Amino acid sequence: QDLAMLITGRILLGCGVGFANQAVPLFLSEIAPTRIRGGLNILFQLNVTIGILFANLVNYGTAKIKGGWGWRLSLGLAGIPALLLTVGALMVVDSPNSLIERGRLEEGKAVLRRIRGTDNIEPEFLELVEASRLAKQVKHPFRNLLQRRNRPQLVIAVALQIFQQCTGINAIMFYAPVLFDTLGFGSDAALYSAVITGAVNVLSTIVSIYSVDKDHSNDLHKGFGIFVVVMVCTFVSAFAWSWGPLGWLIPSETFPLETRSAGQSVTVCVNLLFTFVIAQAFLSMLCHFKFGIFLFFSGWVLLMSIFTLFLIPETKNIPIEEMTERVWKQHWFWKRFMDDEYDGKAVTNGDFAKKNGHANGFDPTSQL
Ligand SMILES: OC[C@H]1O[C@](O)(CO)[C@@H](O)[C@@H]1O
Secondary structure, eight states, X not given: OOHHHHHHHHHHHHHHHHHHHHHHHHHHHHHSOGGGHHHHHHHHHHHHHHHHHHHHHHHHHHTTOTTSOHHHHHHHTTHHHHHXXXXXXXXXXXXXXXXXXXXXXXXXXXXXXXXXXXXXXXXHHHHHHHHHHHHHHOSOHHHHHTXXXXXXXXXXXXXXXXXXXXXXXXXXXXXXXXXHHHTTOOHHHHHHHHHXXXXXXXXXXXXXXXXXOOOSOOOGGGHHHHHHHHHHHHHHHHHHTTHHHHHHHHHHHHSOHHHHHHHHHHHHHHHHHHHHHHHHHHHHHHHHHTTHHHHHHHHHHHHHHHHHHHHOOOOTTOOGGGHHHHTGGGSTTGGGGOOSEETTEEOOHHHHHHHHHSTTSOOGGGGO
């Protein structure tokens, strides 16, 4: 009789996760010095994996509770991270970008000084002021995102999110207990396996090396099941040092300032939409296709590998503001979207280089 309440609770939880997924990477990229923006982004994914591991551990523990109320505790305990996030959100500073955009320039400057740990922040401050001036001029951020010259970043960001989910990672994350149950493990061992995959996920996100787990229950007849667990762990660890963090990192590194916020919304939205689709479709697909479901995901992995090989350029060590000239204009495919048009108007090469030389069209060194 509590179904409505359960569903309402899940909807509210979904809203919380959606808002956090949008706000946290953006906040991180706003306060991060450019040099370590990538690293901070991976911390976001690392925390996602730690959260999953914790949830697996809690479920492992609560499943042992006699009396049938363990699941209530399991759902209720989700309130703890939510509380921490709420309290944490009250304590973090406003980002300099946000303060500047609301006209609180001096406060923005003070925060910038604090988070950079130096008084030498004038060039960055001026760049932020100019960026916020230009951002205010963009009346329709989403329409701007759809302009031809932003096509490569948009297509790559959307494709990466779809691909990340079509690796089938959440089929494993959400349904590991069911999966291991069907392999002949008891429900307890199934949860135990889920905990292992959660841990492998965390470790592989931290370091790109295999970690060997000692198994406690090496019965011979479980040999095949254990083999599958090892394969699943290999898959999870491969995901955790590739599609997991890079799915978030690449969009945040390639969108120019003027489209980064709108781009991030689209990125999160597509990611969660496909998380939902896979979660909804997986069980019935498993019933219909049986082992074929894994061939389905393998097909996707092949497709996304080909896409990566041909359509994702190397952006390492290239400042975001030089991306147009050094990456997109040189790329065999994406260069066709880089015609010398800006906002629908043809511009001279000099103007174009200036606008594209700096993502926000502003050269901070001109103020020095
Ligand atoms: O580590 C696995 C987790 O990473 C994500 O792909 C992206 O954050 C989630 O959808 C998934 O549950």
